[in-house]
Amino acid sequence: xxxxxxxxxxxxxxxxxxxxxxxxxxxxxxxxxxxxxxxxxxxxxxxxxxxxxxxxxxxxxxxxxxxxxxxxxxxxxxxxxxxxxxxxxxxxxxxxxxxxxxxxxxxxxxxxxxxxxxxxxxxxxxxxxxxxxxxxxxxxxxxxxxxxxxxxxxxxxxxxxxxxxxxxxxxxxxxxxxxxxxxxxxxxxxxxxxxxxxxxxxxxxxxxxxxxxxxxxxxxxxxxxxxxxxxxxxxxxxxxxxxxxxxxxxxxxxxxxxxxxxxxx
Amino acid sequence: xxxxxxxxxxxxxxxxxxxxxxxxxxxxxxxxxxxxxxxxxxxxxxxxxxxxxxxxxxxxxxxxxxxxxxxxxxxxxxxxxxxxxxxxxxxxxxxxxxxxxxxxxxxxxxxxxxxxxxxxxxxxxxxxxxxxxxxxxxxxxxxxxxxxxxxxxxxxxxxxxxxxxxxxxxxxxxxxxxxxxxxxxxxxxxxxxxxxxxxxxxxxxxxxxxxxxxxxxxxxxxxxxxxxxxxxxxxxxxxxxxxxxxxxxxxxxxxxxxxxxxxxxxxxxxxxxxxxxxxxxxxxxxxxxxxxxxxxxxxx
Numbered sequence: 001x002x003x004x005x006x007x008x009x010x011x012x013x014x015x016x017x018x019x020x021x022x023x024x025x026x027x028x029x030x031x032x033x034x035x036x037x038x039x040x041x042x043x044x045x046x047x048x049x050x051x052x053x054x055x056x057x058x059x060x061x062x063x064x065x066x067x068x069x070x071x072x073x074x075x076x077x078x079x080x081x082x083x084x085x086x087x088x089x090x091x092x093x094x095x096x097x098x099x100x101x102x103x104x105x106x107x108x109x110x111x112x113x114x115x116x117x118x119x120x121x122x123x124x125x126x127x128x129x130x131x132x133x134x135x136x137x138x139x140x141x142x143x144x145x146x147x148x149x150x151x152x153x154x155x156x157x158x159x160x161x162x163x164x165x166x167x168x169x170x171x172x173x174x175x176x177x178x179x180x181x182x183x184x185x186x187x188x189x190x191x192x193x194x195x196x197x198x199x200x201x202x203x204x205x206x207x208x209x210x211x212x213x214x215x216x217x218x219x220x221x222x223x224x225x226x227x228x229x230x231x232x233x234x235x236x237x238x239x240x241x242x243x244x245x246x247x248x249x250x251x252x253x254x255x256x257x258x259x260x261x262x263x264x265x
Numbered sequence: 266x267x268x269x270x271x272x273x274x275x276x277x278x279x280x281x282x283x284x285x286x287x288x289x290x291x292x293x294x295x296x297x298x299x300x301x302x303x304x305x306x307x308x309x310x311x312x313x314x315x316x317x318x319x320x321x322x323x324x325x326x327x328x329x330x331x332x333x334x335x336x337x338x339x340x341x342x343x344x345x346x347x348x349x350x351x352x353x354x355x356x357x358x359x360x361x362x363x364x365x366x367x368x369x370x371x372x373x374x375x376x377x378x379x380x381x382x383x384x385x386x387x388x389x390x391x392x393x394x395x396x397x398x399x400x401x402x403x404x405x406x407x408x409x410x411x412x413x414x415x416x417x418x419x420x421x422x423x424x425x426x427x428x429x430x431x432x433x434x435x436x437x438x439x440x441x442x443x444x445x446x447x448x449x450x451x452x453x454x455x456x457x458x459x460x461x462x463x464x465x466x467x468x469x470x471x472x473x474x475x476x477x478x479x480x481x482x483x484x485x486x487x488x489x490x491x492x493x494x495x496x497x498x499x500x501x502x503x504x505x506x507x508x509x510x511x512x513x514x515x516x517x518x519x520x521x522x523x524x525x526x527x528x529x530x531x532x533x534x535x536x537x538x539x540x541x542x543x544x545x546x547x548x549x550x551x552x553x554x555x556x557x558x559x560x561x562x563x564x565x
Binding site for chain 1: 419
C-alpha cells in the first residue's frame, strides 16, 4: 500500500491531494497569500486530516505549479504539464489532450494512454487568456465571481467589447454599463474572447480527442460553454478540476515511492 | 486643503487649449480643422492657411461624436469662428468615423506621419506614436507619407492607458510618472513587459517586499519602454526619430527608449508659441490633409 501526496503551488491557491492505492483519499486548498510555504504546509495538514492519515505515513511528496520551489518540504518536483497529463488519463482513460486553465495561465498538453506528456503549449504572457480576466470583469460588472457563468448563459449574443486585453475591457465595460448594455451579454463577450484564446492555442497543438478540461476555470459553466462552441467538440470535466495538478503530482509521487521501495529491497 | 477622504484620480491628466495671438481668422483664405478622437484623448487643431491657430486637448468621453464636438468647440472658443466658417474638416483617430462635422475621415497613421513631418520637418523617418490604447511605429518618407508601420492595439502593455493604471496604483500623478521613474539611483529589473495585469500584480508584490514606489514605477516604465523599443526595432529605427502621442511627454519612457535604441529623438518644439504639440500630431496632420483636400476640390 502506497500513500503519497501532491502539492500544486498555483499563483492564487495551493492545492494538495493525498493518494492511497491509486485512490484520492484526501484533499485541501489554501490561498497562497504572502507566505506560500506556510500556506502549503497548512493545506497539506488539512488534506492529511481529511484523509485521516498521519504525516509519517506519507512515503513521498511531489510538488508542481508556478511556485513549485516554495514547497520546500517536497521530496521531488514534476512539471505542470507532466502533472496535467498524468491526472487527465487518471480521470478519463480515453484522454489524449488535457487543457488546464488556471488563474494566470493556460496550457494544453498532448499525452499517451499512460498519461505521459508528448507535447504541450503554454500561454502565461497575457491575462486575457486566464482566470484573472473573469475576476477583473466580475469586479467591473459588480457581479459575484460565481455568478458570471450563469449570467453569461442567459445571453443570446455577445456585446461588442474590446476583449483582447483585460485593461481595455475594464474601461470598455464602464461605458457599456452607461449605455445600459445587458451585463449578461458583456459576460458572454468575456468568455467568448477567453475561449477564443484557449481554443486557438489548442488548435496549434492539434485537437486530439478525448479532451479533458481541468484547472480552476473548468468549474465555470460560462467558460465551458464558450470553449465547447469554439472547439466544436465535447469536453470531459472531472468533478473537482481544480485538483488536477495536485492529483497528477500525487500519482507521480506514488510511482517514485514504489521505485524507492524496489530499490530498497 | 485637500480632503483625505476623497479618492484622488492620479491618472487624470490636465486638459488644455490655446489660441495663438497675432493671427486673424478674418484675413485667412482657407480655414481647416483636424479632429483626432483617440481612445483616451480628443484633440482638435484649427489652421489658417495651413498654419496652426488654435488647439485643444481633452479627455475622450464615452461617446465619440460628443467628444469630437466638445474638442473642436473648445478650440473654437474665443476665436469668433463658427462651424460654417470651416472650408474643410478631417476626422481621425480611433473614433474617426464618428466625427459628425468632418467632411472626411483619414486613418490616424497617415495623420501622425503627416503631422510629424510638419512639426519636425522632412528629415523625420521613424515615428513612435504612443496613444491611449495603442502603440504604433511608423516609417515615413521626406513628404510625410507612410512607408510602412507596425501597431499594437490588442494589448495595454506600452499604451497610455496602461500607464494610467499603474499611476493610480502607486498614487503618482500621471504627469509626474516620468520624472519620478528617473529619480532612482540604479535602474531596477523590469517587471513583465507582456501584460499590464501581470505587471501590476508584480508591482504590488514589490511594494510588499519593501521597494519604494520610485523603484517600482522605474521597473514598470522600463518594461513598457522595452515593449515599445521592440516594436520600433521590428520596423527598423532610421534617423531622424521622433515620438508623438500623449506619452511623448513621459520623459521616463523617452529617456529609456532612447537608451535601448541608442538613438536620440528630435527635441520637442516650443509648443506654447508654435502649437507644435507632439500629442496633437494626429490632429495637425488631419488639418493639413483638410487643407490639401479643400484645394483639390477647388481645382476640379
